[in-house]
Amino acid sequence: xxxxxxxxxxxxxxxxxxxxxxxxxxxxxxxxxxxxxxxxxxxxxxxxxxxxxxxxxxxxxxxxxxxxxxxxxxxxxxxxxxxxxxxxxxxxxxxxxxxxxxxxxxxxxxxxxxxxxxxxxxxxxxxxxxxxxxxxxxxxxxxxxxxxxxxxxxxxxxxxxxxxxxxxxxxxxxxxxxxxxxxxxxxxxxxxxxxxxxxxxxxxxxxxxxxxxxxxxxxxxxxxxxxxxxxxxxxxxxxxxxxxxxxxxxxxxxxxxxxxxxxxxxxxxxxxxxxxxxxxxxxxxxxxxxxxxxxxxxxxxxxxxxxxxxxxxxxxxxxxxxxxxxxxxxxxxxxxxxxxxxxxxxxxxxxxxxxxxxxxxxxxxxxxxxxxxxxxxxxxxxxxxxxxxxxxxxxxxxxxxxxxxxxxxxxxxxxxxxxxxxxxxxxxxxxxxxxxxxxxxxxxxxxxxxxxxxxxxxxxxxxxxxxxxxxxxxxxxxxxxxxxxxxxxxxxxxxxxxxxxxxxxxxxxxxxxxxxxxxxxxxxxxxxxxxxxxxxxxxxxxxxxxxxxxxxxxxxxxxxxxxxxxxxxxxxxxxxxxxxxxxxxxxxxxxxxxxxxxxxxxxxxxxxxxxxxxxxxxxxxxxxxxxxxxxxxxxxxxxxxxxxxxxxxxxxxxxx
Numbered sequence: 066x067x068x069x070x071x072x073x074x075x076x077x078x079x080x081x082x083x084x085x086x087x088x089x090x091x092x093x094x095x096x097x098x099x100x101x102x103x104x105x106x107x108x109x110x111x112x113x114x115x116x117x118x119x120x121x122x123x124x125x126x127x128x129x130x131x132x133x134x135x136x137x138x139x140x141x142x143x144x145x146x147x148x149x150x151x152x153x154x155x156x157x158x159x160x161x162x163x164x165x166x167x168x169x170x171x172x173x174x175x176x177x178x179x180x181x182x183x184x185x186x187x188x189x190x191x192x193x194x195x196x197x198x199x200x201x202x203x204x205x206x207x208x209x210x211x212x213x214x215x216x217x218x219x220x221x222x223x224x225x226x227x228x229x230x231x232x233x234x235x236x237x238x239x240x241x242x243x244x245x246x247x248x249x250x251x252x253x254x255x256x257x258x259x260x261x262x263x264x265x266x267x268x269x270x271x272x273x274x275x276x277x278x279x280x281x282x283x284x285x286x287x288x289x290x291x292x293x294x295x296x297x298x299x300x301x302x303x304x305x306x307x308x309x310x311x312x313x314x315x316x317x318x319x320x321x322x323x324x325x326x327x328x329x330x331x332x333x334x335x336x337x338x339x340x341x342x343x344x345x346x347x348x349x350x351x352x353x354x355x356x357x358x359x360x361x362x363x364x365x366x367x368x369x370x371x372x373x374x375x376x377x378x379x380x381x382x383x384x385x386x387x388x389x390x391x392x393x394x395x396x397x398x399x400x401x402x403x404x405x406x407x408x409x410x411x412x413x414x415x416x417x418x419x420x421x422x423x424x425x426x427x428x429x430x431x432x433x434x435x436x437x438x439x440x441x442x443x444x445x446x447x448x449x450x451x452x453x454x455x456x457x458x459x460x461x462x463x464x465x466x467x468x469x470x471x472x473x474x475x476x477x478x479x480x481x482x483x484x485x486x487x488x489x490x491x492x493x494x495x496x497x498x499x500x501x502x503x504x505x506x507x508x509x510x511x512x513x514x515x516x517x518x519x520x521x522x523x524x525x526x527x528x529x530x531x532x533x534x535x536x537x538x539x540x541x542x543x544x545x546x547x548x549x550x551x552x553x554x555x556x557x558x559x560x561x562x563x564x565x566x567x568x569x570x571x572x573x574x575x576x577x578x579x580x581x582x583x584x585x586x587x588x589x590x591x592x593x594x595x596x597x598x599x600x601x602x603x604x605x606x607x608x609x610x611x612x613x614x615x616x617x618x619x620x621x622x623x624x625x626x627x628x629x630x631x632x633x634x635x636x637x638x639x640x641x642x643x644x645x646x647x648x649x650x651x652x653x654x655x656x657x658x659x660x661x662x663x664x665x666x667x668x669x670x671x672x673x674x675x676x677x678x679x680x681x682x683x684x685x686x687x688x689x690x691x692x693x694x695x696x697x698x699x700x701x702x703x704x705x706x707x708x709x710x711x712x713x714x715x716x717x718x719x720x721x
Contacts, residue, residue, distance in 0.1 A: 097123045179219050182228060186211050189235035197239055203393045207234055230332065233339055234391060236347045249275055252308035259304040260297055261439065262432045264688060266290075269423045270305060284380045284398035289361070289417070291409040292425030293545040293661070295472020299359060301425065302403040306355035311401070314345035315357040322365035324373040329390035339390040342377060346400070353399045361416075362406035371413050378402055378419040426660045427471020427545050429690050430667070433464045441477050445484040453487050455480070455508040462510040466520035469668055471545035471661065479517050483508060486516045527609065531639050534631035536710070538623035539644040539666060539674070540615070541658030546665030548642065551620060551627040552607045559603035568608030571616025578606060580649055581624035584703060587651070588625070589632050592707075598632040619656040621647030622675065622706045629707070637710040642666050643675035651703040655679030663691055672696055675709050 113126060190207045197204050210231050217224040249271055256267045276283055288305075290298040299315065306313035321327070330337035339347075345356050364370045376382050383397035406412060409422060428436065437460050446452060468476040486502070493501035505512055513520075527550055528535060540549040556565070566578050589596050606624065608615055622645040630637055644662055646654040655677045666674055676684070678699040684692065698709045707713060 182231075183211065183215060186214070186231050186235055193235075193239055203234070203237075203239065206393050207231065210234070226332070230390075233343075233347070234393070237343075237391075237395065238346065238350050238352055249278060255308040256304055259307070260301060261436050262428065262688075263297075263301075263425070265686060266301070266423055266425055269421075270301075270308075273421060274305075274309065284384070285401045286380065287378045287402040287404060287420045289404045289406060289409060289412075289420040289422045290425050291362075291406045291422060293427055293471040294407060295470060295474035296425050296427055297473070298405040298425055299357065302355065302357040302405070305401070305403060309355065309401070312349040312351055312354040313357070314349055314354065315359055316341045316345060317359045318370075319360035319363040320365065321370050322367060324369045325389065327370070327373045327377065329388045331389050332392075337390055339388050342386075342397070343388045343391060343395065346395070352396065353401075355401045355403060358402060358404045360406065361404045362408050362411050371416055374416055375419065378416070380419075424660075427664060428473065429664060429688075430461065430464055431690055433468075433473065433476060434460050436473060437464075437476065437480060441473070441480045445480050448481070449484045449488045451484050451487045451491065453484075453505065453507060455483065456510075459508050459510045459513060462513060463517075465668070466522050467513075467517065469522060471664070483513075483516045529639070531636050531641075533634050533636045534627055536623050536627040536630065536637055537642040537669075537671065538620045539642050539662035540617070540620070541661050546658060546661030546663070548665055548669045548671070549615070549620065549623075550609055551623045552609065553627045553631040554605050554607075555631065556603045556605050560601045561603055562600050563603040565603065565605045566607075567605070568611050569614050570608060571614060573618055574608075574616050574620065577618050577621045577646070578624055580647060581621055581628060583649060584625045584647055584651055585628035585632065588629050588703065588707065592629075592713075593633065596632060604628065604631065618646040618654075619644050621645060622653055622700070622703065625703060626706060626710050630710070633711070635711055638673060638712070640670075640672040641675070641710060642669075642671045642673070643706065643710070645675065645677045645700065645706070647703060653677045653700040653702055653706065659683045660687060660691065663687070663695065667691075667695070673709070674698070675700055675706050677701075 186207070190204060190211065193201070193204045193207060210227055214224065214227045214231065217227065252274055253267070253271060256270065260267070270288070273286070273288060290301055292298060302315070303313050325340065327340045327342055329340035329343065342356065346352060346354070358374070361374070364374075376386055377397060380398060385394040386397045387394055404420060409417060434457060437455075438457070442455060463479055464476065467479055487504060487508075490502040490504040494504060502515070508516070531537070534553040536551050538549040538551055540547050564578070564582055566575060570578070586599055589599065606627070608620075623643050625647055626637060626643065644656055644659070646656055648654060659676060659680050660683070663674065672694065673696040675698045678701045681699050684697060684699075698705065700706045700709075
């Protein structure tokens with residue numbers, strides 16, 4: 066055992082040689098003591114040897130220790146042999162691969178990939194130097210990264226990271242010349258060919274584009290298209306790009322909660338990449354394209370996304386926009402950013418201030434019918450191969466009783482569903498399927514229940530004849546306008562002056578109730594000074610559809626009129642609806658969303674509308690098809706509202 070250990074362990078062999086030289090006469094006890102020190106025994110074993118007087122037992126302890134030492138040496142030897150074998154094989158494979166590569170390069174069969182990449186980047190940076198000068202931050206950054214790449218081995222992880230960065234940097238279109246602008250006439254034709262109606266929207270877009278025609282160096286100001294879902298905001302952005310002859314990219318911001326989505330990740334992170342704005346510029350290969358930032362009103366209020374958007378949209382900042390991944394300035398002032406939202410009122414004011422806001426309202430009945438005939442039906446026919454017509458009266462019926470939303474999305478789905486059912490009917494007839502559905506030569510309103518089910522709506526008017534204490538108001542939401550009734554009733558058996566309010570109203574609307582109640586008390590005092598209805602009556606004011614949250618100040622005159630009508634026991638006109646905020650002194654204040662509210666009134670068959678005097682300009686800008694047949698009244702204060710609602714000219718001309 067001792068001989069085998071000494072063959073494996075050079076230190077042990079040298080030690081034994083020295084021991085034998087100093088001890089010509091072999092002393093077994095001294096050898097045991099020497100081996101005990103060499104074998105690094107535990108304190109317990111050393112103490113056992115010192116206490117043991119029997120030479121035989123001392124030798125047994127030493128023998129056990131040498132066995133353990135031998136096992137350890139065997140394990141170490143096996144591990145070492147395995148490692149040496151693997152390293153040797155890896156080195157051999159690497160050397161052979163390098164030799165093969167050199168031979169192929171010598172024969173011209175293969176080129177040096179690293180050198181090829183370096184040459185490509187050097188050529189790109191030469192272009193940058195001509196366009197941006199040697200002093201530019203972009204050029205300096207590129208040269209620095211390229212020098213790092215030259216000093217790296219292609220097998221290293223840092224090499225691929227550096228290569229990806231240089232690929233991204235040199236893909237930026239710094240050296241592309243500006244493209245010539247398209248004339249306004251051509252732009253107008255493109256907008257008209259892709260979107261029906263929208264005269265005011267197109268006019269505003271062309272006004273913004275005209276500025277760039279006269280002065281191409283003027284920085285682009287961002288455009289915000291705001292309106293209900295399905296009215297064509299996203300497709301309008303694409304049409305703007307086409308009308309300018311530019312490339313178009315879309316970035317969805319809905320739910321975005323991190324700035325890295327827009328500005329990229331810093332290169333310290335594994336797998337870091339540039340932000341979506343830089344990605345869009347690279348994919349367009351242009352710094353003058355159109356980039357749509359969709360659903361900007363749905364960004365997260367945390368995470369700093371608002372600040373990132375300010376950097377991108379603000380003309381004083383975006384000339385030197387820095388993506389966190391690239392870390393070099395990029396001029397975004399020539400990029401036209403088109404943003405969309407359903408409700409621009411919730412966009413942070415500093416962000417909204419950087420945009421030109423264009424309101425995209427819903428479509429009228431006539432517009433929807435024309436769009437269905439000219440665009441939706443031909444597309445559905447092409448997709449199914451069915452040449453059956455849908456009669457115009459059936460289209461009007463669908464719009465009125467199946468699809469009242471401002472946009473076209475649901476209407477398009479219904480038309481597609483009709484043609485799918487017609488396709489099934491044709492296939493069933495051709496394949497002799499039992500009890501096949503009928504295939505009409507043209508679709509009329511009588512066929513609609515079998516094709517798309519029963520109508521979803523009967524009427525938006527709860528009352529054909531309005532009772533006293535009830536008035537129809539007009540409301541606006543992010544999905545368009547609607548009719549909103551205000552109901553007031555005296556609670557039987559209650560003789561105390563009080564007001565109860567229900568209908569899931571927001572804080573602003575509850576304040577409007579209080580202001581309306583105060584105005585109703587004053588109007589009653591002015592009109593019938595002896596009427597003490599409110600002194601001994603508890604009134605319940607309710608806004609129907611209690612599960613739907615409601616808020617806003619524009620129901621002020623509607624609530625006042627409902628309370629006054631209840632106190633006077635007089636109904637208002639059956640064809641009347643109104644909208645307007647009321648002040649504590651009875652002034653009627655301007656409101657928003659008038660176009661959507663007027664269209665909601667038209668759908669409900671309302672012919673008479675009262676609105677604030679401050680909205681007269683909005684009304685005059687509306688197309689004739691929206692205002693036609695509507696009796697409009699503008700009120701500066703509540704006297705005019707009272708006159709129209711209760712047809713009382715004497716009170717309207719008298720002062721408070």
